[in-house]
Amino acid sequence: MKKILFALLASVLLFSGVAHAETIKIGFNIPLTGDIPDVGESSKQAAEMLLKKVNDAGGIEVGGATYTLQFVYEDNESKAESALSATRKLITQDKVLGIIGPQSSKQAVPAGEAADDLETPMISPWSTNPDTTLDRPFVFRGCFLDPFQGPVVVNFASEEFGATKAAVLYDIASDYPKGLAEVFKAAWEDKHGAGSVVAFETFTTKDVDFSAQLTNITKSGAEVLFVPQYYNEVPLIVKQAKSLGWDKPIIGADAWAGGDLMSLCGDDCKGYFFSTHYAAAGAEGATKEFIDEYTAIYGKTPDDVAALTWDSTNLMLEAIKMTGGLTGDIDEDRIKIKDALGTVTDFEGITGTMTFTPEGDPIKCAVVVKIDDAGEFSFYKQVCP
Amino acid sequence: MLESIIQNILNALQWGSFYSLIALGYCLVYGVLLLINFAHGDIFMVGAYIAFFVATFFLAAVGLPGWAVIALCVPLTMALTALVGVTLERVAYRPLRRKGAHRLYVVITALMCGLILENGNLALLGASRRLFPTLVETQVFNIGGIAVTNLKIAVILVAILSFVFLETVVSKTKMGMAMRAISYDKFAIPLMGIAPDKVVVFTFILGSSFAGLAGLMFAMSYPVLDPYMGALIGWKAFIAAVVGGIGSVRGAFAGGFLLGFVEIMVVAFFPSTYRDLIAFTILLVILTYKPTGLFGVARFQKI
Numbered sequence: 001m002k003k004i005l006f007a008l009l010a011s012v013l014l015f016s017g018v019a020h021a022e023t024i025k026i027g028f029n030i031p032l033t034g035d036i037p038d039v040g041e042s043s044k045q046a047a048e049m050l051l052k053k054v055n056d057a058g059g060i061e062v063g064g065a066t067y068t069l070q071f072v073y074e075d076n077e078s079k080a081e082s083a084l085s086a087t088r089k090l091i092t093q094d095k096v097l098g099i100i101g102p103q104s105s106k107q108a109v110p111a112g113e114a115a116d117d118l119e120t121p122m123i124s125p126w127s128t129n130p131d132t133t134l135d136r137p138f139v140f141r142g143c144f145l146d147p148f149q150g151p152v153v154v155n156f157a158s159e160e161f162g163a164t165k166a167a168v169l170y171d172i173a174s175d176y177p178k179g180l181a182e183v184f185k186a187a188w189e190d191k192h193g194a195g196s197v198v199a200f201e202t203f204t205t206k207d208v209d210f211s212a213q214l215t216n217i218t219k220s221g222a223e224v225l226f227v228p229q230y231y232n233e234v235p236l237i238v239k240q241a242k243s244l245g246w247d248k249p250i251i252g253a254d255a256w257a258g259g260d261l262m263s264l265c266g267d268d269c270k271g272y273f274f275s276t277h278y279a280a281a282g283a284e285g286a287t288k289e290f291i292d293e294y295t296a297i298y299g300k301t302p303d304d305v306a307a308l309t310w311d312s313t314n315l316m317l318e319a320i321k322m323t324g325g326l327t328g329d330i331d332e333d334r335i336k337i338k339d340a341l342g343t344v345t346d347f348e349g350i351t352g353t354m355t356f357t358p359e360g361d362p363i364k365c366a367v368v369v370k371i372d373d374a375g376e377f378s379f380y381k382q383v384c385p
Numbered sequence: 386m387l388e389s390i391i392q393n394i395l396n397a398l399q400w401g402s403f404y405s406l407i408a409l410g411y412c413l414v415y416g417v418l419l420l421i422n423f424a425h426g427d428i429f430m431v432g433a434y435i436a437f438f439v440a441t442f443f444l445a446a447v448g449l450p451g452w453a454v455i456a457l458c459v460p461l462t463m464a465l466t467a468l469v470g471v472t473l474e475r476v477a478y479r480p481l482r483r484k485g486a487h488r489l490y491v492v493i494t495a496l497m498c499g500l501i502l503e504n505g506n507l508a509l510l511g512a513s514r515r516l517f518p519t520l521v522e523t524q525v526f527n528i529g530g531i532a533v534t535n536l537k538i539a540v541i542l543v544a545i546l547s548f549v550f551l552e553t554v555v556s557k558t559k560m561g562m563a564m565r566a567i568s569y570d571k572f573a574i575p576l577m578g579i580a581p582d583k584v585v586v587f588t589f590i591l592g593s594s595f596a597g598l599a600g601l602m603f604a605m606s607y608p609v610l611d612p613y614m615g616a617l618i619g620w621k622a623f624i625a626a627v628v629g630g631i632g633s634v635r636g637a638f639a640g641g642f643l644l645g646f647v648e649i650m651v652v653a654f655f656p657s658t659y660r661d662l663i664a665f666t667i668l669l670v671i672l673t674y675k676p677t678g679l680f681g682v683a684r685f686q687k688i
Binding site: 032033034035037038041172201202203204206207208209211212213215216218219232235236239242243244245260263264265266 | 388389392393396399400507511512513514516519523525527530532534536537607608609611613614617649650652653656657658660
């Protein structure tokens with residue numbers, strides 16, 4: 001019995017040893033279950049597509065040697081604490097070279113802390129909260145930041161609707177909505193004077209009844225309502241707002257695009273605007289190729305999460321190539337990848353061209369999309385820094 | 386200001402209706418078996434999902450108009466949810482009762498059943514949210530700045546009618562008398578020629594079918610369904626039932642509305658983060674002064 005066990009153990013060690021020499025392991029820390037499972041699904045689908053593409057082409061070449069890719073998916077259940085343990089597991093147990101994810105800021109902020117402590121490069125494709133990368137040399141992101149997105153929305157709402165009074169409804173227990181709501185408030189009051197955000201209402205994750213908050217908002221005299229929430233909460237908010245007599249515009253942010261907003265919201269969301277990373281309708285060039293290929297495999301248009309995951313993973317691979325050769329010592333390689341990521345300039349992604357700031361944040365443009373009568377997210381305006 | 390208050394009273398009546406409907410189920414089962422059926426919140430969730438499948442079936446496969454779908458949805462959802470409740474009783478609680486297990490173990494079994502329902506749903510149907518189809522167009526009536534929808538009125542009416550119905554069943558019918566008798570003395574009941582199991586099954590049918598009805602109304606009001614939707618609301622409805630005086634139908638009804646009112650009013654006038662803090666502090670104070678709840682009567686343990 002002991003002998004068999006020993007043989008088994010030895011073979012496991014042997015095989016994993018062999019595997020290390022030829023493969024590059026990248027971890028994905030994504031929400032496959034929990035509040036926003038569609039976000040995890042989009043991430044995984046984009047990753048699988050890339051994995052197949054790279055491995056079918058014979059793998060990637062780094063400093064003369066060819067490696068095949070191996071992706072490890074870890075479910076963070078859309079929870080902050082699970083994102084932390086997933087990060088640690090990917091780094092210490094799965095020994096990945098780098099991590100893609102977590103997607104939403106609620107998980108990315110704590111996970112970034114862990115990745116930075118354990119000195120492993122991490123790219124969050126979708127987290128727009130500044131805290132994710134702040135003072136964390138190992139943490140990068142694939143999207144713009146809320147301090148950029150907030151003013152984009154403010155300027156758009158002021159010009160488009162001529163609004164001077166705004167209301168905000170957001171989840172105070174989640175990093176992304178909270179951060180963005182505060183940025184929006186500051187930018188709006190900067191533009192229209194103190195007190196021009198006439199209602200600043202909050203709720204807590206998992207709440208389904210917003211009638212009291214929306215009553216305050218409808219009575220506040222606001223001309224536009226800003227809802228920086230995820231796709232699963234937006235339909236409830238929009239429907240309840242309408243049933244309380246709200247008939248003015250509602251605008252959202254990039255989280256509206258992640259997941260399956262339209263199948264949950266239906267006709268109620270049509271005609272509203274939100275700021276986001278890319279618009280699938282009317283895309284050209286490499287973006288169109290990606291969209292067509294994705295649609296052919298999965299039968300649906302890729303959302304911004306899929307596009308950003310694609311870009312972030314490519315960015316990680318680019319950085320690995322830029323190291324000029326892996327040493328095999330995982331700690332050293334991770335540091336080399338981090339250094340390479342920090343020097344990326346003019347990276348041509350499908351969500352735009354990126355150049356990194358020393359903080360690990362890309363400088364890139366935002367688009368404002370309109371949900372048209374067909375329920376498509378159609379390009380409306382582009383805003384660059 | 387007055388408009389806001391009236392609007393919020395209406396909001397609270399709607400929100401309280403759900404607590405009341407769920408609390409009624411806790412209260413019936415507790416009244417008969419002295420069992421806190423912690424799976425009840427999840428039976429409510431199952432009810433919402435059953436309503437979803439029944440509604441989409443009749444809408445898409447059969448192609449009936451919305452009002453006809455509702456007319457079919459109500460009895461079907463109630464019956465199918467009752468079936469789930471009775472199955473749970475048959476599979477999980479009755480064997481324990483037969484073996485004379487302590488009540489504590491039955492309560493823990495109930496907690497477990499709730500988790501099985503949640504995770505069973507997650508495993509079978511996946512983690513994606515589902516949109517409950519619109520059965521009737523929501524019409525907004527604006528009366529002097531106060532917005533009321535047809536749905537809101539329907540929900541409140543359903544809660545009140547359910548209460549009247551259950552109160553009548555418990556206090557006026559033979560079965561109701563048997564239910565009250567069983568909670569009074571479960572050993573003397575068989576001597577009177579009543580089969581206790583029948584009464585227990587009847588109780589589960591009543592409790593679960595109204596959880597199903599609550600699920601249907603909830604899904605119509607908040608049309609995004611997820612497997613964990615029953616957990617938190619179930620816990621809160623249970624607390625509402627305790628504050629009302631668990632075991633008393635009137636208490637459950639009043640407790641549900643009380644909790645709904647406090648929650649909505651706190652959010653209307655304070656930051657929402659204070660909601661549960663203030664709401665449950667108020668309930669705690671009520672229990673401190675009246676440990677048996679608003680309508681409860683102290684039970685004396687027989688020797």
